[in-house]
Amino acid sequence: MSTGEFRSWEFQGAGVPRYEEPGVGGLAVAAVAASELAQRRSGVAIRELSRETEFRAACALLDRVWRPPAGSPLITMALLRSFQHAGSYVAGAYEADRLIGVCVGFLAQAGLHSHIAGVDARARGRNIGFALKVHQRAWSLEHAITKVTWTYDPLVSRNAYFNLAKLGAVVQEYLPDFYGVMDDGVNKGQGSDRLLVGWDLADPAVAEGCRQPHHHQAALPPEAATGLDADADGLPVLGPLDALRLTVRIPSDIEALRVERPGAAQAWRSALRETLGSLLAEGATVTGFTRDGRYLVERKAEG
Template identity: 55%
Template sequence: MNGTEAAAAAAADLAAHRAGVTISELHGLDEMLEARRVLDRVWRPDPANPLITPELLRVFAHSGSYVVGIHRDGRMVGFCLGFLAAAGLHSHIAGVDDSVRGRNIGFAVKLHQRAWALARGITTVTWTFDPLVSRNAYFNLAKLGAAPSAYLADFYGAMQDGVNAGTESDRLMVRWELTGEHAVRSAAGTPRSVTVDSPGAHTVVGLDARPDGRPAVGRRDGDTVLVRIPAEIETLRHTGPSLARAWRYALREVLGGLMAEGHTVTGFTRDGWYVIDRRQESQA
């Protein structure tokens, strides 16, 4: 184990200790059955259309992919699956029980995933997330330091699980360069922050909220473009589904459009803004 791998393993162990969990690879079919139960509790899929089968999970594990369970007090409370891909490792799905949310378990899992990948010579992890979910955007772009590489409109098509039903499945693809500056600083507990100038000649607002909460598409001609998303889109999907859809289409137009033109998302602010630099071109 070289110095980078050792440091990554130490950071992962510390994060798991602080979260009060153990994270380990799964192998047996009984473990895969329990993992499927965890996913069912978190995502609430249609029983006729499971997210994944225990048999397929066992194949992934047997073939060398990342299949781990998160345990607390002897009970599996979370699960994560990543499979080998062209870029390195693609992290496909993860979830933890509501009973243990807010304990930084997600951060512990990502650091475990980073250490696991580096130990196998893998230096890039990719995954997707819903770009309208503010807490996930902050976690992925700021706390972990991952970089958006593509906006994928309605990537999965119509979904029927209890979390995503009724909304188009737009996703933001991100790349996490595990030996890069941002990942290293993240593992040490330092989030990636971005400095945002006040709107003016060089910094413009591409998407904001009107007083009634509806999205307002603005300018996209500045050096820096700020793109707002709602604080609680998951609640809005239940209380105002038509408004939630309006935000989906507005974000697809503005953020998706800017990324399609090759511009770089440089970060996400704590108060809900994507920051796009039109002077840089994406390397995706």
């Protein structure tokens, strides 16, 4: 199986052109090369899925990752088939003939909305998630799409760092309880607040980060006030939110906290909604995320 197989397909979907924006073609060629490099580095081959057996394997993998209740699959084979046939993005990462990663996105007004991605637990730590996103960028540029959006739980520190510091995505909006009550093994009982991020695929910094992985280091402004921090017991402590620059801390491992201290995890959900959610609703901007787990936020100066 060639790592470049995703570059051709039999059905492109209605209204999904290739190389129609000026300059996108050149970006796409470089993006494909970056994707092939990322696949080699992580030891996988990524390609679009097109057969029923592949869709069913993808559904099973996502269910293993999120652990939904029996009889309530996270996503169905029929939906993946529909996405793929309509020209959306449905891709899998393979190690030999074993599917170990899945990424699914659908066409949207902004370009492509990346709905879900998951990697088999036995294959984590190999940058397969990164390789899937780099492949998704190449696929999008080949289809003249220059922006990808997705949501993530703002309390999950590793995802915040991956999305903002490694991929260079930009926070657009705080979405309280976006998916309503969720009953899968990852999200059950904790609410579904999400951050919506946008990924500018034509940004030179994004292109360089996909070619040669690096981190957008967020410098902590010395004058930044503390909008949210943790006390000695690991519980959230709210601070004033009237400074121009603020830091908003989240737990280092909210997933472990949900299991060990669910009450504390819920307190963090409420505190983050009150601080980061309120700041973004007022027009503030997230300017970065630090290695030690703090969002950097800048409010608009009054004037």
